[in-house]
Amino acid sequence: MIRKSTLNLKFANKGKLKKLKIIAEEYKRVVNIFIDRLWREQQFIGKFVKDTTVDSWLSACLKQTASKQALSIVKSQRKKKKKSKPTLINLLWNLIQELLK
Numbered sequence: 001m002i003r004k005s006t007l008n009l010k011f012a013n014k015g016k017l018k019k020l021k022i023i024a025e026e027y028k029r030v031v032n033i034f035i036d037r038l039w040r041e042q043q044f045i046g047k048f049v050k051d052t053t054v055d056s057w058l059s060a061c062l063k064q065t066a067s068k069q070a071l072s073i074v075k076s077q078r079k080k081k082k083k084s085k086p087t088l089i090n091l092l093w094n095l096i097q098e099l100l101k
Contacts, residue, residue: 035073046071
């Protein structure tokens with residue numbers, strides 16, 4: 001069963017939005033660190049990243065989610081003829097619900 005929750009930021013105050021932006025930027029930075037690490041190690045297969053240690057104040061759950069997202073981003077490059085190292089530029093808002101758990 002897949003559960004879905006919808007978040008409405010319409011009534012969030014400026015302080016909460018600022019904190020959410022800080023968390024999202026740190027999450028994006030951690031994902032890009034994992035992408036760099038996986039690209040260097042040429043790890044294009046598997047279901048999870050073995051080493052999720054990274055210098056960050058994010059929770060272990062968020063680091064694990066970031067590593068899984070990085071692995072899926074890197075795995076998407078293996079089918080392309082011209083492989084280039086990807087980077088996460090825009091954070092998808094459906095990942096924000098992971099941040100708010």
